[in-house]
Amino acid sequence: MATLSHFSGVKTPCPSIFKRSVHFPQLDFVATVPFVSAPSKSVKVSCCERVQRLVCKAQATDVNRKETKNESFGEAPDELTCVMKFGGSSVASAERMREVADLILSFPEERPVIVLSAMGKTTNNLLLAGEKAQSCGVSNVSDLQELAFIKELHLRTIDELGVESSTISKHLLELEQLLNGIALMKELTPRAKDYLVSFGECMSTRIFSAYLNKLGVKARQYDAFEMGIITTDDFTNADILEATYPAVAKRLTGDWMSNPAIPIVTGFLGKGWRTCAVTTLGRGGSDLTATTIGKALGLREIQVWKDVDGVLTCDPNIYPRAETVPYLTFDEAAELAYFGAQVLHPQSMRPAREGDIPVRVKNSYNPKAPGTLIVKTRDMSKAVLxxxxxxxxxxxxxxxxxxxxxxxxxxxxxxxxxxxxxxxxxxxxxxxxxxxxxxxxxxxxxxxxxxxxxxxxxxxxxxxxxxxxxxxxxxxxxxxxxxxxxxxxxxxxxxxxxxxxxxxxxxxxxxxxxxxxxxxxxxxxxxxxxxxxxxxxxxxxxxxxxxxxxxxxxxxxxxxxxxxxxx
Ligand SMILES: Nc1ncnc2c1ncn2[C@@H]1O[C@H](COP(=O)(O)OP(=O)(O)O)[C@@H](O)[C@H]1O
Ligand SMILES: N[C@@H](CC(=O)OP(=O)(O)O)C(=O)O
The missing domain is CATH 3.30.2130.10 (VC0802-like)
Structure with a gap:
């Protein structure tokens, strides 16, 4: 695992090259550009500036390699290396999305698959809106406070990030139509619930992907239910089926090889194998999406970025003096998750254990904290609790x-x-x-x-x-x-x-x-x-x-x- 190298240093605006990069479709920065390690001076710079610098460095130092490697001989790009999953609290606002983009760019040696949850409390708000629409039979769902909140949050984020509102306008419209349907039918089945909450992840990933592209970093959005995450038809609590692994590997690797772009995948969602309808993996299910993709691609590491410094010695809401646990085995983490620690989805350790892929739990608000590393075995000689x-x-x-x-x-x-x-x-x-x-x-x-x-x-x-x-x-x-x-x-x-x-x-x-x-x-x-x-x-x-x-x-x-x- 790389240490966090922050892109800091002398400000090097490079507007002309940056501009060029936006119109330069072969600038597959993750695939072929060897990022240079961070200069030591610590000056806070914006994500935009970082990308400019990356582009400058890429062009200054790697033009030959780039031309010979990918374009002249048509060789495959370097493989994807890790999954980085960011939970709702990590992408709760435009500011948080900028920080997450910064964070991803601060791992120059990684070629990550990004898995995102819905923004902030969007899933809760979608569920509440659905329940209100069903029980009150709201004649005009646009009056629903939760819907207004969701719209406002997403539109404000789009505005602040400077991406096109068309990125999610279709989804916002469809969401309102769906709530109208629920209100008319006065029925909210588990299947409809899953479709309803899917809007959260579908919108957050589209916004984030558009933002990376706007920065000149090639990214491609994926809806998990269109990408090969195949599940049982147990709506609201579906299980991943084996067929998922080859399907996801084929799709992500195929796209990456033919046209490298950072995959930005909706967490939490899947496609029921019989019904072909959208399913969800249970609350907090994006962790499971991340480990599933990690196993499917045989990646080196799975990172789950949260709002705490790692897995802690107990729930910090019960006892704020809880400390970070530096190492866990898959068995310990699975047990901990199964018995109620909200920090990890109960099923999420299974694919990681099967694929023997280390899982690192990190804090997106405090990236320098070492976090928790979850592996197959660890030295238990001194461990008690x-x-x-x-x-x-x-x-x-x-x-x-x-x-x-x-x-x-x-x-x-x-x-x-x-x-x-x-x-x-x-x-x-x-x-x-x-x-x-x-x-x-x-x-x-x-x-x-x-x-x-x-x-x-x-x-x-x-x-x-x-x-x-x-x-x-x-x-x-x-x-x-x-x-x-x-x-x-x-x-x-x-x-x-x-x-x-x-x-x-x-x-x-x-x-x-x-x-x-x-x-x-x-x-x-x-x-x-x-x-x-x-x-x-x-x-x-x-x-x-x-x-x-x-x-x-x-x-x-x-x-x-x-x-x-x-x-
Ligand atoms: N043992 C624990 N270690 C760490 N966090 C815990 C633990 N038990 C409960 N939590 C709670 O889990 C939260 C992180 O999980 P979650 O909200 O699902 O993250 P995210 O949405 O970012 O994926 C923390 O904010 C913390 O309040
Ligand atoms: N958005 C879903 C899935 C998820 O994984 O969320 P988070 O990563 O924020 O726990 C939920 O709230 O359950």
Whole structure:
């Protein structure tokens, strides 16, 4: 991974050459121009100036190579090197888009595929607009506050970046027509929802691509659903299908070889393989788009640029003193994402792990911060706890067989009920005749509230045919992601914190080879537990404990006073 080299230095405006570059179609800067490393003087310069400088340098130093390499002999351009995904907060305004363009240009050695999310809170606003149109049957959807906000944001951005309003005018018009349709039908199906939210990514990528082209940097916009991202037809939560990888590789590599331009791809979206309709990959799904493209092209690295310094030791909204985790394995990151850390999409590690492609989580607001590097293996010899994750609003079921002894097949019966009802289970603790488990809220949340309630009723009704069932709601899963080789130490310390704070752990689960220990507590106690656990594991010295537990007697004693709950 390259270190961030900021394009700073003596201002070198080169207007004539810059102008020429705009009209010079072969200026495939990413493909063939060897960018020169940054001068050391640190003077803030605009993106425009950077491009001018790149163009000057390219023309001054590489004219011969360029001519012989691509044009005279028709050789293929150098391959694409990495994916850079920028989330909604990274492209929330014209200013942020300029900074992202700057950032991309500050990696002269990279030939990246760019994946973008919708601008800022656009996805939320689109969903809200859809729901209002459906429920209020708005006669004139142009009155919808959310639609007005979306229009204003995108038009202002276009204006401030100086790109043509025609870049997205068709989309804005179509969006309004779609909302009118929803209002008329008073219906917002999951399929319509996915089509509705797709406007966010379709517009952000078009604006950004037009802006790069305006700067003289050749870029090409892609809608993921036209580019080979093929998914199941599970609207609002679709899965990537295998056919995606060859299709995406063929399309992106083919275009790049024949006419190099930075691909700017819509994150989050796909195309259902049966319906051919637009699908979405679940909230935060652009991370998955990025890792999918990384695997499809066999790229060197996948970068996901966020608004935090990397993956942190816990959610900074719960505890602002959370620290950056420098290294994670794919397994740790997947577990962390699955158990609720918003920073990564739950499925996003799968393609990266399959392709063994490192994922780097970086902060677009603070590019110099080293971020988090996620790889296949890492040195765990000193690792105890990596991160604490909280999943709120979880439903727990306590199921005890009505026949108390030796009832083989009991667990199989319980799980077949969940299978039949299509409900995923998260955490399980079991004996031969009883089982406690939590239900995966992400699968339940994607359904309507009423549907959720009746689904829970159905589960209980079915289970009551073979067991006594207790339904416990408003629970939280606190997941301790770390080194299971140190599970005794982790558990000792965690339970000490819980006891000191008077919290009763209602269920605990730890797999043999997993990187995760899950504790279930009441929702109302959960955040305070996370803060106390964080303090205990990350803000006190564990080295003595680690040393003692390694050196033989198996007993680790706590030397630091344990914190009590506080808000
Ligand atoms: N363990 C964690 N590490 C880092 N960020 C976290 C963690 N848990 C929750 N977050 C939240 O995730 C946010 C980043 O994820 P997200 O909003 O999806 O990023 P983006 O939209 O830029 O892709 C952060 O702003 C932070 O509030
Ligand atoms: N825009 C989509 C997809 C996404 O990945 O967004 P973000 O990268 O901002 O989390 C969402 O809000 O869910």
């Amino acid at each position: 990596t991160s604490i994750v909280l999943k709120r609003n979880v439903t727990m079921l306590d199921i005890a067989s009505t026949r108390m002894l030796g009832q083989f097949g009991f667990l199989a019966k319980v799980f077949s009920i969940f299978e039949d009802l299509g409900i995923s289970v998260d955490v399980v603790a079991t004996s031969e005749v009883s089982i406690s488990l939590t239900l995966d809220p992400s699968k339940l949340w994607s359904r309507e509230l009423i549907q959720q309630a009746s689904e829970l009723d159905n589960v209980v009704e079915e289970l009551e045919k073979i067991a006594v069932v207790k339904l416990l709601q408003n629970r939280s899963i606190i997941s301790l992601i770390g080194n299971v080789q140190r599970s005794s130490l982790i558990l000792e310390k965690a339970f000490h914190v819980m006891r000191t704070n008077g919290v009763n752990v209602q269920m605990i689960s730890q797999g043999a080879s997993k990187v995760n220990i899950s504790l279930i507590v009441n929702d109302s106690e959960a955040e305070q537990c996370v803060r106390a656990l964080h303090h205990s594991f990350f803000e006190s010295d564990l080295s003595e404990l680690v040393w003692e537990s390694q050196s033989g007697n198996g007993y680790a004693t706590t030397t630091t006073p344990l914190p009590t709950l506080s808000n």
